[in-house]
Amino acid sequence: MLLRETIEAIVQDPDGLYIDATFGRGGHSRALLARLGPAGRLVAIDRDPEAIEAARCIRDPRFSIRHMDFQGLGQLASEFGAHAVEGIIADLGVSSPQLDEPHRGFGFQRDGPLDMRMDPSQGRAAAEWLSEVSVDDLEEVLRNYGDERHARAIAQSIVSRCTDAHRGEAEPLVRTGQLAALIASVLRRRGGGKTPGHHPATRSFQAIRIHINDELSQLEALLKAAPRLLRNGGRLGVISFHSLEDRRVKQAFQPSAQRVDRAIGMGRARHAMLRTLVAPAPSSRGHGVWKSIGRFRAADEELSENPRARSAILRVGQHQLERSE
Ligand SMILES: C[S@@+](CC[C@H](N)C(=O)[O-])C[C@H]1O[C@@H](n2cnc3c(N)ncnc32)[C@H](O)[C@@H]1O
Incomplete structure (x- = not known):
């Protein structure tokens, strides 16, 4: 979903290290690998064991897969070192196989056990x-x-x-x-x-x-880990399907603290208090700030092939380290 738009927005250095945080069946991972150079690397994760199994058929020395959820991304930051990643993709929600295969218990179209766990x-x-x-x-x-x-x-x-x-x-x-x-x-x-x-x-x-699946806390974990993972100028692209997620991503990419900085005629104490109240984007808690690069929707061509793309919104943020880091 939004494949071309995501890859174009995320890849700046084809020889960098990338993370696909939602492997699914590997649509984005494969497109990313096709775009990367010989020195590029892609680490994919997914919380679904069936997605991990599906990833085994990608035989590319530049690719590796891990079974973990967004809470595990902090661990990757310790493993790779802070600010080592060029770009992160997260295509949120459930995959088509999760929705369509009755044994996963997500769908109402075909009867299955009432499970719904990724x-x-x-x-x-x-x-x-x-x-x-x-x-x-x-x-x-x-x-x-x-x-x-x-x-x-x-x-x-x-x-x-x-x-x-x-x-x-x-x-x-x-x-x-x-x-x-x-x-x-x-x-x-x-x-x-x-x-x-x-x-x-x-x-x-x-x-x-x-x-x-505790999806909103998972999204928070992603937005919290990304600033530690991304290099200065590195990008995070998040595809979301409902307003709860999109609102949260939009908010994270808004440099709210900077907006407060620009407020006119504000006394020092009030200014300090507002800085706390506006709950600045996670990246501004000591790891830099986000700059919003854009918001994208699926083109008509994709919509005619895949009606599920109608509600998908891709937001891309660029992470900028503060000068002191
Ligand atoms: C919409 S699908 C991704 C499809 C994928 N981009 C592709 O092209 O095939 C979402 C996938 O992300 C996984 N996922 C969702 N939330 C996750 C989380 N918090 N941590 C890890 N994986 C997650 C799901 O298990 C599912 O496989």
Whole structure:
């Protein structure tokens, strides 16, 4: 997705060290390798063991793959040394195989076990979490991560179904098909979920997936690690699919502290206080500042081949070290 745009924006020195933080099935990694020179190097990571398996077929001495999530990126900074990386790509969210293969339990189109973990060896499967969650917590997840207007009614229905299952009065909620049908029936009763081309469970599935994989904390870990990894002038490109992620990336690339610096007529104490309040981009916490290079969307040509690209936004930030570093 946004392949050409990402590679063009990220590669400045073809002989540098690059990180693909979301290998998936290697679309970006392969395009990057094709663009790199003989001395270039690419380290890819993914939290999904099936992605790591898929990467084994890339036989290129310039390429290596690691099984880790964004929390592990700090470790890479210690291994490579600070500010050694030329560019980082992160194509957030789930891969097509994760969505399409029923055994991963992400999709509602085809029935599978209700799992939704990108790394099934970590954390709790969706079925386990749903069987223990309270109505209030589930409502919050559905509202905050799925923007679901009927969050309360869906949460009540899921929790009541799980309570009945605990009492042996209903089938346990363990399949994606069961969950999709339950949500669809709640929305049907309330006259909601009628967006053309969208299954009524789309928003709820997205919300539960974001929670199960702790996707927003993972994004924070990426934005925190990148300034330590990138060289002066190195670039981070993040492709996101929903406004929660895009807003966070946009905010990180905005040199908010610099904006405050430019504010007119501000006393010293107030200025210092505002600097803390605006929570400057992670890079300005002692590791430099971000400069936004641009925001890109998929071209019509790509959209006609891949409708999933419609909601993808690529933001590219350039990292600049402070003079004292
Ligand atoms: C949209 S796909 C990437 C597709 C890839 N760019 C390609 O061309 O095939 C996202 C991938 O990133 C992985 N992923 C998502 N969040 C991650 C995280 N926090 N840490 C590591 N991998 C992550 C997922 O497991 C998935 O394989």
